Amino acid sequence: MKKDVIVIGGGIVGLMCAYNLHKRGRQVTVIDEGTIENATSFGNAGLLSAFDKTPLSYPNVVSNTLKLMLKGQSPVIFHPGLDLKLYRWLYKFVQSANEVRTKKTMMLFEKYGQISLDIYKDLVYKEGIDFDFHHKGMLSVFTQKHTYKEKLEKYNYIDEEDRFEIFDEAKIKEYLPFANDKIEGAILFKKNAHIDPKKLMLGLKKYLKESGVEFILNEEITDIKYENNKVKYILSQNRNFYEAETFVMSTGYKTNLAKKGNKELMLTPAKGYSITFNMPKELKPKTSTLFNDLFIVMTPRFNDVRLTSKLELGSDDPTVVQRQIDSIKRNFKEYSIPFEMKDEVTWTGFRPLTPNDIPLIGRDENYSNLIYAMGLGWLGMTFAPSIGEIIGDLVEFNQTNAKNDDILLFSGFYQY
Numbered sequence: 001m002k003k004d005v006i007v008i009g010g011g012i013v014g015l016m017c018a019y020n021l022h023k024r025g026r027q028v029t030v031i032d033e034g035t036i037e038n039a040t041s042f043g044n045a046g047l048l049s050a051f052d053k054t055p056l057s058y059p060n061v062v063s064n065t066l067k068l069m070l071k072g073q074s075p076v077i078f079h080p081g082l083d084l085k086l087y088r089w090l091y092k093f094v095q096s097a098n099e100v101r102t103k104k105t106m107m108l109f110e111k112y113g114q115i116s117l118d119i120y121k122d123l124v125y126k127e128g129i130d131f132d133f134h135h136k137g138m139l140s141v142f143t144q145k146h147t148y149k150e151k152l153e154k155y156n157y158i159d160e161e162d163r164f165e166i167f168d169e170a171k172i173k174e175y176l177p178f179a180n181d182k183i184e185g186a187i188l189f190k191k192n193a194h195i196d197p198k199k200l201m202l203g204l205k206k207y208l209k210e211s212g213v214e215f216i217l218n219e220e221i222t223d224i225k226y227e228n229n230k231v232k233y234i235l236s237q238n239r240n241f242y243e244a245e246t247f248v249m250s251t252g253y254k255t256n257l258a259k260k261g262n263k264e265l266m267l268t269p270a271k272g273y274s275i276t277f278n279m280p281k282e283l284k285p286k287t288s289t290l291f292n293d294l295f296i297v298m299t300p301r302f303n304d305v306r307l308t309s310k311l312e313l314g315s316d317d318p319t320v321v322q323r324q325i326d327s328i329k330r331n332f333k334e335y336s337i338p339f340e341m342k343d344e345v346t347w348t349g350f351r352p353l354t355p356n357d358i359p360l361i362g363r364d365e366n367y368s369n370l371i372y373a374m375g376l377g378w379l380g381m382t383f384a385p386s387i388g389e390i391i392g393d394l395v396e397f398n399q400t401n402a403k404n405d406d407i408l409l410f411s412g413f414y415q416y
Contacts, residue, residue, distance in 0.1 A: 003029050003214075005395060006244040008221050008234065008257070010034070012041040012197070012380045013373050014250035015204050016119075016388030018213050021248075024396045028213045031234075031242065033220035036205050040252060040349035041380060043274045044197040045297040045308040047288045048120070048382045049138055050113020051191035052164065055105045055357035056311070056378070057096040064147070068293070073331050075295035077324070079314030086314055089268045092355035105357060108410055112386040117193060119385035129207055131200035132302050136287040138192035139167075139175055141183055143293045143335055148185040151292075155187065164189050178283040178336050194288035194299050197381060216242075221251075224260045230369045246395055250373040253352035258374075261367060265360055266412065267375045269350040271312035273324050277341040278304050294331050304343075307332060311353075320348045353377035358412040361387055362401045363394065371395070375412055 005021055007014045010032030018028045032039075068074040123129045142148035155164060165171075167186040172179060175186070209215060223235040224247075233243045234257075251257060253269040284305060289298045296309040309328045325346050352375050354360060360375040373391050376383055390406045393399060401407045401414075408414050 003027065003242065003244040005029070005246045005248065006031060006234070006242055007248045007250055009250035009252060010036040010205070010215070010217075011039060011250060011252050012044075012201065012384040013376055013387055014248070015201065015208065016384040017248050017250060017373050017391045018208055018388075019204065020385075020388035020392035021395060022208065022211060022213050024392050026395065028208075029216060029242075029244070030208070030213060031216045031219050031221060031236075033218070035217050036201065036215070040351065041201055042198050043272070043308070043347040043349045044381050045274070045288070045306060046195045046197045046200075046299050046301070046381060047138060047290070047297050048113070048117065048193040048195065049288075049290070049379075050109045050116065050382050051138075052106075052140075052189040053109070053138070053192070053290070054102060055096075055109075056353070057093050057356055058102045059097055059099050061097045062094065064293075073294055073334075075310050077310065077312040077315075079312070081314050083314070085264075086268055089266060089355055090313075092266065096356040101356060108358070109382075112383055112406075112410055115386040115389060116383055119389070120193070120195070123204070127207060129200070129203040131203050132196040133193065134195070134287070135193040137188045137190040138194070139186055139188050139285070139287055139289045141172075141176070141179075141186045141289055141291050141335075143182065143184060143291060145184050147293050151187060152185070162190060175286040176289065178279070178285070178339060180335055180337050182335050188287075192288070195381065196301050200381070221257060224257050226261060226367055229367060231367050244369075246369050246371065248371045248373055248391060248395075252374070253350045255374075258372070261364065261370070263364060263372075265372070265374060267352045267354045267360060267377075268313060269316070270353040270377065271310065271315050271317075271348060271350050272308060272378065273310045273320070273328060274306055274308040274347045275325060275328060275341070276301075276304055276306045276345045276347070278343050279339055279341060283337075283339055291332070291335070296328065296332055298332075318348070318350075320346045324348075351377045351380070354412050356412065356415060358410065358415045359383065359387060360412045361390060362404070362407040362411045362413050365401075372413075 004027035007030045165188045220237040225232045233241045235241045255265045354375040364370040
């Protein structure tokens with residue numbers, strides 16, 4: 001039987017698309033290659049950082065990364081190979097590292113980050129989904145004098161008490177009781193928030209199933225067939241085929257299906273790591289903390305703490321590489337007083353990263369019933385709800401990309 005809307009991929013973006021479409025009265029089917037119990041979205045830091053956080057590609061990113069490499073603290077690992085697409089991606093990444101692009105991106109982050117925060121609040125207070133939502137801000141910590149000075153110069157002239165607070169040593173110690181005296185400074189950016197990704201994913205999946213959204217799990221879609229400028233059906237590894245009025249492709253870093261329609265998506269798998277552990281309660285950070293110069297995020301959770309870091313490009317190794325875990329711990333411990341990380345759980349996964357942190361969303365230009373919801377990279381949790389809203393508008397009002405202002409503003413298909 002022909003279905004209404006099929007969402008291919010059950011990560012946070014796919015589930016948020018399903019949620020929004022379901023709320024609009026559409027009959028939604030989510031098809032995923034796994035069970036939606038421990039995929040990439042589960043290893044996220046849980047930091048919702050749309051406000052006052054620069055994108056990965058920013059002015060001086062190359063020189064700053066090289067300096068960290070010399071100190072042995074660089075979060076970036078590059079594996080050179082024969083994949084020309086990766087080198088094209090790197091070229092566009094460097095092109096995006098300019099002041100004009102960064103300002104535009106940060107304005108877009110705020111616009112769509114606020115939409116996402118509002119939807120998260122609805123999930124908590126209206127739908128009753130508990131995922132440890134905390135709107136306590138993000139503490140940006142600086143371990144190098146020059147980067148702290150640069151940040152202060154940007155914020156010293158801004159008079160917005162509800163937006164940020166520059167911390168003195170006493171306040172740093174209050175928020176980061178584990179920190180040693182090597183930290184140069186810290187700024188609390190109050191509009192950001194954090195969540196528990198696992199609780200969100202499991203809670204949202206449960207809510208959608210109980211609300212009537214169909215889930216077809218352990219079903220990898222391997223082929224896509226076209227007819228008369230539309231997707232006719234998709235085919236699974238198990239030789240099952242599925243027809244639908246509309247298909248939403250939300251397959252994370254995997255672009256094989258898009259290639260079947262000769263669509264080259266400018267994104268690359270970026271391997272990241274996390275370490276989840278227990279630590280003395282009196283040493284836990286008060287809110288989510290970004291070690292700005294180390295690209296390490298530390299997120300307090302209900303029962304534990306999570307560190308996330310690393311940006312490994314050119315790797316297809318799905319296993320946890322212990323030396324990368326050791327590197328994260330070594331960099332972190334340089335700015336911490338000694339304490340034991342108990343009950344450690346390590347994780348790694350691939351994030352779908354675009355060169356400018358702008359997602360690839362919108363209708364395919366050749367196949368009108370195929371919509372992309374891809375490329376959220378390390379910001380999947382931050383923007384997934386707003387992406388779901390944009391995709392919902394496209395489907396409900398049968399819009400073309402040109403008729404949707406959000407697509408024109410926030411889609412990497414129209415950003416250079």
